[in-house]
Amino acid sequence: MNNKISRRDFLKVGGLAAMLGTTGVVAFDQTKGKGPTQTSDHSLHAQDDNPPKQHMMQQGDHGDLPGTVGEVDHEANGFNPTDVLTDFDYGTVSTLPNGQTLREYEVVAINKEIEVLPGLVFPAWTYNGRIPGPTFRATEGDRIRIHFTNGSEHPHTMHFHGFHPAEMDGVPGTGPGGLVEPGASFTYEFDADPFGLHLYHCHVFPLARHIAKGLYGTFIVDPKGGRPKMDHEMVMVQHGLDVDFDDANDFYAVNGIPFHYQNHPIQFRVGETVRIYLVNILEFDLLNSFHLHASFFHYYPTGTSLTPAEFTDTIIQGQAQRGILEFSYKHPGMYMFHAHVTEFAELGWMGMFEVLP
Amino acid sequence: MTQSNSQPTTNRFTFRTFVLLLVPVILLAGVIALFLTTGGGLDLESPAPVENLDVERYHLEYNSVELYVRNTGPDELTIATVIINDSVMPFKVDPSPTIPRLGRATIQVNYSWSYAEAYGIKIMTTNAVAFETDIPVAFETPEPSSATFWGFTLIGLYVGVIPVFLGIFWFPALRQMGRRTMTFLMAATAGLLVFLGLDTLAEALEFAAEVPSSFQGIGLIGIGAVATFLLLEAISNSQVNASGDESQRRLSVAFIIAVGIGFHNLGEGLAIGAAYNVGEVALGTFLVVGFIIQNITEGLGIIAPVLRDRPTIGRLAIMGLIGGGPAIIGAWIGGFTPSPFLAVLFLAIGAGAIFQVIYEIAKLIQKDTAREAMPMTVFSGVLTGMMLLWVTGLLIK
Numbered sequence: 001m002n003n004k005i006s007r008r009d010f011l012k013v014g015g016l017a018a019m020l021g022t023t024g025v026v027a028f029d030q031t032k033g034k035g036p037t038q039t040s041d042h043s044l045h046a047q048d049d050n051p052p053k054q055h056m057m058q059q060g061d062h063g064d065l066p067g068t069v070g071e072v073d074h075e076a077n078g079f080n081p082t083d084v085l086t087d088f089d090y091g092t093v094s095t096l097p098n099g100q101t102l103r104e105y106e107v108v109a110i111n112k113e114i115e116v117l118p119g120l121v122f123p124a125w126t127y128n129g130r131i132p133g134p135t136f137r138a139t140e141g142d143r144i145r146i147h148f149t150n151g152s153e154h155p156h157t158m159h160f161h162g163f164h165p166a167e168m169d170g171v172p173g174t175g176p177g178g179l180v181e182p183g184a185s186f187t188y189e190f191d192a193d194p195f196g197l198h199l200y201h202c203h204v205f206p207l208a209r210h211i212a213k214g215l216y217g218t219f220i221v222d223p224k225g226g227r228p229k230m231d232h233e234m235v236m237v238q239h240g241l242d243v244d245f246d247d248a249n250d251f252y253a254v255n256g257i258p259f260h261y262q263n264h265p266i267q268f269r270v271g272e273t274v275r276i277y278l279v280n281i282l283e284f285d286l287l288n289s290f291h292l293h294a295s296f297f298h299y300y301p302t303g304t305s306l307t308p309a310e311f312t313d314t315i316i317q318g319q320a321q322r323g324i325l326e327f328s329y330k331h332p333g334m335y336m337f338h339a340h341v342t343e344f345a346e347l348g349w350m351g352m353f354e355v356l357p
Numbered sequence: 358m359t360q361s362n363s364q365p366t367t368n369r370f371t372f373r374t375f376v377l378l379l380v381p382v383i384l385l386a387g388v389i390a391l392f393l394t395t396g397g398g399l400d401l402e403s404p405a406p407v408e409n410l411d412v413e414r415y416h417l418e419y420n421s422v423e424l425y426v427r428n429t430g431p432d433e434l435t436i437a438t439v440i441i442n443d444s445v446m447p448f449k450v451d452p453s454p455t456i457p458r459l460g461r462a463t464i465q466v467n468y469s470w471s472y473a474e475a476y477g478i479k480i481m482t483t484n485a486v487a488f489e490t491d492i493p494v495a496f497e498t499p500e501p502s503s504a505t506f507w508g509f510t511l512i513g514l515y516v517g518v519i520p521v522f523l524g525i526f527w528f529p530a531l532r533q534m535g536r537r538t539m540t541f542l543m544a545a546t547a548g549l550l551v552f553l554g555l556d557t558l559a560e561a562l563e564f565a566a567e568v569p570s571s572f573q574g575i576g577l578i579g580i581g582a583v584a585t586f587l588l589l590e591a592i593s594n595s596q597v598n599a600s601g602d603e604s605q606r607r608l609s610v611a612f613i614i615a616v617g618i619g620f621h622n623l624g625e626g627l628a629i630g631a632a633y634n635v636g637e638v639a640l641g642t643f644l645v646v647g648f649i650i651q652n653i654t655e656g657l658g659i660i661a662p663v664l665r666d667r668p669t670i671g672r673l674a675i676m677g678l679i680g681g682g683p684a685i686i687g688a689w690i691g692g693f694t695p696s697p698f699l700a701v702l703f704l705a706i707g708a709g710a711i712f713q714v715i716y717e718i719a720k721l722i723q724k725d726t727a728r729e730a731m732p733m734t735v736f737s738g739v740l741t742g743m744m745l746l747w748v749t750g751l752l753i754k
Binding site for chain 1: 482483
């Protein structure tokens with residue numbers, strides 16, 4: 001009760017005492033003043049520390065688990081998170097006169113309504129109509145040429161993490177590439193360097209809004225000669241969705257759609273080696289994290305070394321931090337992976353690996 | 358269409374009159390049609406959807422949270438997701454997630470809530486508009502079982518019936534008093550009623566804030582209060598015209614006081630029942646005692662106008678039931694189907710009735726003071742009545 005006491009508060013209180021004291025619905029320990037003691041049986045279950053068996057049996061497909069019912073329209077969205085895992089974009093490849101490999105990409109920034117939860121539409125700003133944007137993949141030393149066109153109603157840029165000249169930085173004040181007006185184009189060109197796991201995003205101000213609306217993606221630079229071969233490689237971009245624009249995330253996800261990998265588990269077999277390129281571009285919240293159930297992974301922060309820094313099952317990433325995870329499973333079964341910021345997990349950043357025998 | 362004979366023209370309702378009456382209506386339809394088709398030259402396209410959803414009440418049972426919602430926005434809306442304590446939960450909506458304007462729906466979520474804990478619930482529509490509500494203290498919502506039904510009945514008994522009857526039991530003693538004392542008691546009753554009337558109005562305003570804006574809670578108070586005041590005024594005037602007997606008139610005033618206090622107690626019952634449902638419970642038996650002390654004055658108020666007469670015990674009992682009984686009905690309604698709309702309406706009716714009764718009592722007192730000058734009796738009486746409620750209120754809080 002608040003400080004404002006009205007006659008009605010008094011009436012409530014008095015009346016309730018009258019009712020409760022006489023009906024025995026709830027008996028009150030008035031001498032100790034510790035509040036209600038349950039005597040009725042209809043409240044017992046919820047209060048029980050050990051939930052009765054019935055609790056587990058009541059769970060259906062989703063039961064009491066957080067999650068969504070139904071499916072978003074991936075076709076209308078123009079992308080499916082299951083495909084985003086592995087759709088590495090190597091670009092249009094040619095060789096420059098000096099022998100250097102040239103990879104060319106076409107990128108268009110467009111506004112797009114994306115159904116992020118069944119029925120719930122997020123008016124996103126996207127690279128090529130998807131969240132996250134395309135996963136560019138090159139080898140150390142390749143020439144990268146990105147033909148960027150702004151097809152939206154706001155100025156946007158592409159700011160890459162990595163080595164490049166100032167005018168290719170995609171930040172206002174660095175020339176024509178620093179602010180690409182609606183309808184305008186710019187070609188970002190630089191060498192893929194250093195090797196590792198990087199990212200790109202729009203750098204137009206207000207920055208938080210331009211990132212939170214969906215303008216980000218992964219940029220993988222493989223070392224010359226590549227990394228050791230794995231059975232599976234996948235990209236996971238961790239991000240938030242501020243669908244009501246109050247500068248706080250309403251949902252969390254990897255690769256665009258909350259709970260997608262919970263509803264569609266990622267399959268591989270016992271003993272198969274898995275490499276995850278994990279990027280965090282989460283806006284508004286300080287930290288994000290990745291926790292793997294029932295296994296451990298070797299972790300390569302930023303992917304800039306071929307020697308793992310850690311063998312663990314949980315890592316933390318701040319915004320724009322990223323790293324490579326390598327692991328396999330010893331036992332078949334369903335295993336959860338999720339942000340060990342459990343609030344994020346229950347708001348969408350939760351998925352399942354289905355390890356087949 | 359006046360019936361005055363001084364008009365040279367006949368007052369027959371002709372076809373021509375009918376057409377003339379229709380002309381503005383037809384023109385109005387034309388203007389609306391024009392506006393709807395052209396937008397009237399105004400750009401009324403809203404950049405963001407205007408949606409409004411009211412959570413009217415919730416219902417908790419084992420492993421389940423039910424939310425009773427009403428769409429109070431200008432257009433239909435569709436519920437897309439339900440988030441309880443920062444957890445996206447699968448949910449069902451009956452009859453449909455798409456709710457028409459002013460339509461209602463029930464959202465059901467399987468959620469293993471814990472006793473006595475607090476929950477924040479966020480409902481999002483397909484347009485990503487969020488509506489939030491709180492469960493301040495979670496506990497099993499009382500079902501309309503015979504036990505809870507009896508429980509709410511007992512609440513009503515303690516809140517309304519018992520105090521009112523206790524007050525009426527003063528009747529034999531007060532009959533022995535002189536005319537001046539009786540006038541003083543009438544004035545005190547007026548004072549009590551002024552206090553209760555203000556309190557009822559304040560509560561109506563409080564509930565009006567919870568009423569969905571499209572139902573215009575404040576306007577509802579005006580309608581309920583003014584209509585009740587004028588209706589009771591009309592009834593009491595027609596009774597006076599019919600009988601002209603002053604003791605009959607005093608009896609009818611007593612009945613109207615009982616009705617006014619009855620509506621007031623109905624409102625209290627509603628509030629108590631609703632408070633129980635949302636867990637606004639802090640307890641102590643001494644408060645019940647204080648409650649009875651304060652409300653005994655209501656019974657006193659009912660009998661004050663008829664002290665010099667000899668009403669039958671049956672009549673006194675009926676007045677007591679009219680004054681106190683509605684608390685039981687209020688507790689049932691508030692406990693099982695709490696509705697701020699009904700609460701506002703009942704409280705407004707109560708306020709209207711109470712103020713009309715004050716007016717009636719004032720008239721009776723005027724008659725008394727016309728026979729015998731009692732300059733300070735009325736002043737001290739009214740003040741005593743008001744102070745009585747104020748001071749007993751202080752003691753309890």
